[in-house]
Amino acid sequence: MQKEGERLIPINIVDEMKSSYIDYSMSVIVSRALPDVRDGLKPVHRRVLYGMYGLGVFSNRKYLKSARIVGDVLGKYHPHGDSSVYDAMVRMAQDWSLRYPQVDGQGNFGSMDGDPPAAMRYTEARLKKISDEVLSDLDKETVDFQNNFDDSLQEPTVMPTKVPNLLVNGTSGIAVGMATNMAPHNLSESVDAICAYIDNKEITIDELMQHIIAPDFPTGGIIYGYDGVRDAFHTGRGRVVLRAKVSFDEIGNRNAIIVSEIPYQVNKAEMIARTAELVKDEKIPGIHEIRDESDRKGLRVVYELKNDAIPNVVLNLLYKYTALQTSFSVNNIALVHGRPEQLNLKDIIHHFVEHRHEVIVRRTQFELKKAKERAHILEGFMKVIGTQDALDRAISIIRHSANPQAAKEGLIEAFELSDIQAQAILDLRLARLTGMELDKIRDEYDAIMKEIENLEDILANEPRRFQIIKDELIEIKEKYGDERRTEIDYSGGEMSIEDIIPNEAVVLTISHAGYIKRTSLSEYKIQSRGGVGNKAATTRDSDFLEYIVSATNHQYMLFFTEKGRCYWLRVFEIPEGSKTAKGRAVQNLINIEPDDKIKAYIRTNNLKDSEYVNQMSVVMVTKNGTIKKTSLEAYSRPRVNGVNAIEIRDNDQLLGAYLTNGTSQIMIATKNGKCIRFPEEKVREVGRGSIGVRGIAMEDNDEAIGMIVVNDVENETVLVVSEKGYGKRTAVEDYRITNRGGKGVITLNITEKTGNLIAIQNVTDEDGLMIINKSGVAIRMGMDEMRVMGRNTQGVKLINLKKNDEIAAIAKVAMDKDVEEDSEEIEEETEIVADNQEDNTIPQAENENTAEENENSDSEE
Structure with a gap:
């Protein structure tokens, strides 16, 4: 009911709701949820720091109860609930929440498991050393102050921070109609980027990204893929995928x-x-x-x-x-001149540099004002006490004055002083009138005049001001800079990895048991001779290095399994290890089936090079004598779960896979001692889904045991080894060239004494050989110890076997000197050593001493 004298004003409810909600939303945006682009702080964080500054709780003072700090902030600056201040302060002390914590907490401040902090009456806090840099020069009129909520005190509107806080600590907040989520970054990288911007204001964001590579989170982890980072830096919005x-x-x-x-x-x-x-x-x-x-x-x-x-x-x-995998959605919204704006990397740096420039101008103006004020007083001292006569005259005026006011007026009139100078003379202690003190005043005056000249030069010289910003930032970097915690896995993104990862030379080593690692080539060059071998690499019992090859980071490794599957790894994706490290099991790097095992490794050049992949071929052979040749192009589109490389039928398995260049020669051996040699062009190329063609014709109780690819007929020799320890080296030319699909010729005279053939390798005098027995014993020998002999012979005894023991497999290994030579030049062609280990439980075949048998047919299976 309307009272007398009151007036009712009709208001449209819709308009009132609009107006009130806009006022509320702007209050939340400006005074609560969004940080200022200059110091990166929201009002509550700024008030916590200023409250602790007012209490003198610096990093070199003793801790103070959190309840005392919270109470001071609440009572003076922040009229909200105590939990809003305490929760903010707690987060500022958590090293898993902030990349560079600003509060030094003592007591229970929570945990990564989400445990809450202890009540504020139990915990204590003080400022971190880095917060001293955020508050530095606050007393030099460097920033504007405003009234607090009840106009009884003043508080800063922004901090004069030397630390690029918005960049290094990030922030998150939900306002009305907008939100912010800014990632933390490494301080050292941020300083480098800001210095680069100061040197060149026209610098591009891509050039800035050479300094500040990606966000750097306090909990470390791995950034998986780079596209989100690039988007965030360029536009202020991006989705960064994080992995444990x-x-x-x-x-x-x-x-x-x-x-x-x-x-x-x-x-x-x-x-x-x-x-x-x-x-x-x-x-x-x-x-x-x-x-x-x-x-x-x-x-x-x-x-x-x-x-x-x-x-x-x-x-x-x-x-x-x-x-274990999550994403951080970057949304760089901050207050610029009191208005929310979306900012890219360069914008954030620009506004911080502008803020620092303003702080340095205002600080210099303050220091110049103070220096001039002091110089003015010193000039008065020089006039009055500079000579003995003047001093006597001043003392006489003061002694004969009725009161201080009269004395001041007398000094002003006698020496032409200002009111301030006259008051300073009156305030002088008698001790300052001694000769020594007079000299100090003159020296102080000279120093002040030099300081004034320096400060005026700073104000007149903009490049010098920006140099001061750089010098102070570099000092911050030296004090608080640290190593990056978050790694970057560029392979998770869509961008060209070659642009990011240098194509450095490395050495790949794979042990017989399947442990693989990548080692920088420089590690071999700086260490003494001896290379990688049993002496240098740490391997498991009865394991040894079987495959050693030079490569570059941009090349690929292809893995072929017993079941005919092919998998890929980029060389840079293979874990890096020192020269003595064991490496990582290959099965842990690719999605191989549990009952499958890797039989061959191939190193290739860039699979995106169409000319290269179309001129190279992959040749495979199976236990049943099937051979298949497929263009490398068919394997140029890597898939995470691999692809079928060859169809393997029942009772068959892949023995090996090799890279050929179109002019190679192929040799296949069987357990009954037969071997066939034919040109690569005799095998026509088929698709990846094909089964292949007959490589060698065999009797029912026979099976293929391996294949070699010969590229240098003159220097390479053929080594064959039987299960009972016999072997021999034979010139390649002793095996005449025939058509594919024939029965082959005798390569080793198989008898009950020799046992079945188990392995074939192409070797030179520089190669080494590792012989692995079924009992687990491994023996190493050099090929230069073994002479080249005729083809149709029984060979020589390579190893003395104990009763019932047999050879399980052989492997060609690099001699120690080879690794040094291999590390000097990155080979263009690949090496491959197939895993020839077999469980030779098939009954021994009867020996054939027949003459050479002709080739048979060229028909496909």
């Missing part, structure tokens, strides 16, 4: 996935609990047990696997279904 940092290990007799770093803002306890649920629901098979072994030394989560689980497959499922 994992490694494979063996615990007891089980494989295990070890997590040492998790993605940013992931709750570790929730992640483990969610994974346990998925394992229980059989969404992620293959995990036997999950353990959180994290302690003060660092994070460690162990996923122990079942015996039949493939580590790489389980890891991919963990990435797919759990927070």
Whole structure:
């Protein structure tokens, strides 16, 4: 009911709601949720820092109760709930939340598992050393101040920070109608990028990205793919995929996935609990047990696997279904002159540099004002006490004055002083009138005048001001800069990897048991001679290095398995290890089936080079004597789960795969001692899905045991070895060229004493040979110890076998000197050593001493 004297004003409810909601939303945007682009702080964080600054809780002072700090901030600057201030302060102290924490907390400040901090009456805090740089020069009128909520005090509108806080710590916040989510970055990289911008204001974002490579999260992890990073830097919006940092290990007799770093803002306890649920629901098979072994030394989560689980497959499922892989959606929105704007990398740097420039101008003006004020007083001292006569006259005026005011007026009139100068004379202690003190005043005046000249030069010289910004940033980098924590896996993105990863020369080594590693070529050059071999590389018992080849990071490795599958790895994707490291099991790097095993490795050049892939071919041979030749082009489109390289029928398996150039010669040997030699062109090229053609005709109780590709007929010799330790080297030319599909000729005179043929290799005097017995004994010998002999002979005894022992396999290995030579020049053609290990349980065939048999037919199977 309307009272007397009141007036009702009709208002449209829609208009009132619009107006009120806009006021509310602007209040939230400007005064709560969004950071200022200059200092990267929201009002609550700025007030926490200023409150601690007012309390004097600096990094070199003792800790103060958090409740005292929160109470001070609430009472003076931040009229909201105590939890809003305490929660903000807690986050500023957590080294897993901020890349460079600003508060030094003592007590329970929470954990990565989402545990809450202790109540503020139990915890203590003080400023971190880096926060001193954020607050530096705050007392020199470098920034504007505003009234607090009740106009009783003043608070800064922005901090005069020397640290590019918005870049290095990022921020997140939800306003009304907009949100911000800015990633943290490495301080050293950020300083380098800002200095590059100061040197060249026209610098492009791509050029800035050479300095500040990607976000750098406090919890480390791996950025998977680079496209999101590029988008974020260029536009201010982008989706950065984050993965945990994992490694494979063996615990007891089980494989295990070890997590040492998790993605940013992931709750570790929730992640483990969610994974346990998925394992229980059989969404992620293959995990036997999950353990959180994290302690003060660092994070460690162990996923122990079942015996039949493939580590790489389980890891991919963990990435797919759990927070081991997550994404950080960058949305760079900050307040610029009080208005929210979306900012790219260069914008953020530009506004920070502009802020620093303004701070330095205002700081210099303040220092110049103070210096001139002091110089003015010193000039008065010089007039009055510069000579003995003047001093006596001044003392006389003061002594004969009725009061201080009269004395001041007398001094002003007698010496032409200003009011300030006269007051300073009156305030002088008598001790300052001694001769020594007079000299100090003159020296101080000279120093002040030089300082004034320097400060005026700074104000008149813009390049010098920007140089000061750079010098102070470099000092910050030297004090607080550190190494990048977050790694970048460029292979996860769509962009050209060759543009990012240098095509450096490396040495690849694969052991007989299938452990692979990549080592920088420089490691061989700087170490003493001896190379990689049993002396240098750490291998398991009865293991040895079987495959050693030079490569470059941009090349590919092809892996062929017993079941006829082909898998790929870029050379740079193979884990790097030192010269003495064991390496990583190949099965952990590719999605190979549990009951399959790798039989051959091929190193190729860039599969995107159409001319190269069309002129090279892959030739494969199976146990049943089938040979297949396919253009390398058919293998030029890598797939994560591999492709079928050759159709393997029942009771058959792949023996080896080789890279040929169109002019090679092929030799296939069988366990009954036969061998065929024919030109590569006798095998026509077929598609990847084809089964192949007959390479050698065999009797029912015979089977192929291997194939070699000969490119140098004059220098290469053929080595064949039987299961009972006999072997021989024969010139390639002793095997006459025939058509493909024939029965071949005798390569070793098979008897009961020799046993079946088990291996064939092409060797030279410089090669080494590793002989592996079924009993597990491995013996190494040089080929220069073995003379070349005729083809139709029994050979010589290579090794003395104990009773019932037999040779299981042979492998060509590089002698120590070869690795040094190999490291001097990157070969253009590939080497390949197939895994020839067989379980030779087939009954020994009866020896054939017949003459050479002619080739048979050229028909396909």
